[in-house]
Amino acid sequence: MEQMTHSARVGYAIAFVVGLIVLTIALLLWQHFGMDTVLELSVANGRQLGVTALDDRPQQGESVAKLTRSADALVLDCDLRPTFRLPYCGYQFSLSRDDKGIDLSKFDAISFDLDYQGPGKHLLRFFLHDFEPGRSTLQDFMSQKISEVHIFDFPRQGTVKIPVTLLRTAPWWIDIRNTPLLNNEMRIDNVTAVDLLIGAPETIGQHHVTLRSIKFHGKLIRQNNLLLILVAIWIVCALAWLANAVMRYRAQLRSTSSRLALLSQVNSALELETRELAGQVYFDSLTGALNREGLRDGLINKWQYKGSHSEPMAVLFIDLDHFKRVNDTHGHATGDEVLRTFAVSVQRDIRTTDKLVRWGGEEFLIICLGTDGVAAQGLAEKLRVAMQGQVWPCGLQMTASFGVTTLQAGEDIGEAIKRADGALYSAKASGRNCVQSA
Secondary structure (H helix, E strand, O other): OHHHHHHHHHHHHHHHHHHHHHHHHHHHHHHHHOOEEEEEEEHHHHHHHOEEEEEOHHHOOOOEEEEEEOOOOEEEEEEEOOOOOOOOEEEEEEOOOOOOOEOOOOEEEEEEEEEEEOOOOOOEEEEEEEOOOOOOOOOOHHHOEEEEEEEOOOOOOOEEEEEHHHOEEOHHHHHHHOOOHHHOOOOOOOEEEEEEEEOOHHHOEEEEEEEEEEEEEEEOOOHHHHHHHHHHHHHHHHHHHHHHHHHHHHHHOOOOHHHHHHHHHHHHHHHHHHHHHHHHOOEOOOOOOEOHHHHHHHHHHHHOOOOOOOOOEEEEEEEEOOHHHHHHHHOHHHHHHHHHHHHHHHHHHOOOOOEEEEEEOOEEEEEEEOOOHHHHHHHHHHHHHHHHOOOOHHHOOOOEEEEEEEOOOOOOHHHHHHHHHHHHHHHHHOOOOOEEEO
16 A cells, blocks of 8 residues: 555656656747837827827037827937037926836847938937836936946837847946946836937937837836746745655654754755855856955945945956957857956966956956965066966967056945956056056
């Protein structure tokens, strides 16, 4: 009887696992080929949303924009004049008249369907205004966080589709608002207005734009969210099976010492796995370096208040030279291997107290505690020279540019990072493969 019960349990477990596999595959296929959702801005809802023409006259420019509606398009005629530093005309869609905007973070791509006639290379500038409770106010329109993307050489006719990941918080808005480093992340979860602008100093003249639609494309369930849901289902089922197994083992081994040893091992394994999973969120999965979240939680929290540090600290900003050429010529797999090789070599040459951070793409930071400017300059030069002797994938010869600075007394660490970035820019402007200090 016990043997039959065990066989039945095995049969049920196999059937349940097969069912989970089928469910997982079905949901992934549905997400890939279906689950589409689209938000459209066009002449059909332009009156309802409130679409208006924009030009640079409020900034003492002289460009003149005129908006008319046809049966299927919003037509913009623009007399672009050179009076303003960056002349422009464009459309503005008002999505909200109060602080309750539209959550666009669930969308993955944006498409523009328009015809563009006008002199010069066509440049589109796209802006999203996001109302942030506690930071934005209805009285000050510029207090809303502005995310932007520039599309160069837009074709005269047709549709262009771009990923939402190209959007970034507008640098000029950051400078105007003087926002802290921790508040500079791109947000589009409460968008109240959408702007589409044309114009550049080299495109002075008459422009004619026929906008049929701006569409935001997404999925009812985003791929990452669906994967998290599926992983959660599998984990819950695995934990349920584990819990059931533990209960059966406890019933069988209640009077033996091996029962306690087994439970202790299971608990230790689960605690170790929990600690490992909790730590992974702070590290870049490709290079093993800290990510921005790791830097923010591990370092910035300690030095974010002015005057809170008493020992010297140096910041090294590093950019791999011509990295885009590696991806374009040898492929992204080789580019990933270059990033891993670089991270391993740097970790080998810095102290255990120094922190390597992947800032984004091919950019890295090194935070050196207890290090003054002279020592930081020497470390940067040492790392730069070491790259020449490093063996790189595909026989590549890789170099890097370095920007170095030290945290000044009473200074926010975000200001030091910005200054190191400026030094890095100087190094790149000086021909790359060099070290500049600020």
